[in-house]
Amino acid sequence: MRPRPPLGNPFQILLLACSFALAGYAGVRLFADDWTAVALWLVGAALLHDLVLLPLYSLADRALVRGLGAARRREWTMYVRVPAALSGLLLLVWFPLISGMVDRRYRTATGLSADGYPARWLLITAVLFGGSALLLAVRLRRATKRRPPAVH
CATH class of the missing domain: 1.20.5 (Single alpha-helices involved in coiled-coils or other helix-helix interfaces)
Known part of the structure; x- marks a missing residue:
């Protein structure tokens, strides 16, 4: 019996082909103008x-x-890494609006103000770190409840 090639199932191959087609289309459209x-x-x-x-x-x-x-407390690392990475990614994506560098251009293009972006980014960052701290507290509490009592 011949071994099956490691291609994955047909759905995965179709999904991969569709994502390549979408990326190709986006590339053609993106490079068409400038x-x-x-x-x-x-x-x-x-x-x-x-x-x-x-x-x-x-x-x-x-x-x-x-x-x-x-x-x-090295096991706490992921509780800081994940919200920091998400907050950093949001800052990277929305940096022009958060920094106020494109306020006039944004207002001209959309008719909206970019004034609230720094406060919203800070609020989202606080929620991310707060949620991570809450999850850490719940897991620590659960771990202390499962620990057997110390024998004296």
Whole structure:
């Protein structure tokens, strides 16, 4: 009996083909108007990420792990990493509006004000960290209830 090739099931292959088709369509539409500006933006974004952002968040993560390790709470790392990563991603995506750099252009294009974006981002960040802290507290409480009593 011949071994089956590791291609995955037909649904996965169809989904992958559809995602490639969608990405190709988006690429054609994106590069149709001003391909040099888009290519320059992509290269600049890759360089900014690799040369500036990656070392910064790697250094921050190393400091977090070292600090929690020194406090003997290294298992808490993910409760800080996840909300920080989500908050950072939101900041990266909405940075022009959060920083107020494109307020006039945004108002002209949409007719809306960009005034609330910094406060909303801070609120979402607070909710993310608060939810993570709440989840950590619930898990710690559950773990202490399961622990057998100390024998004296």
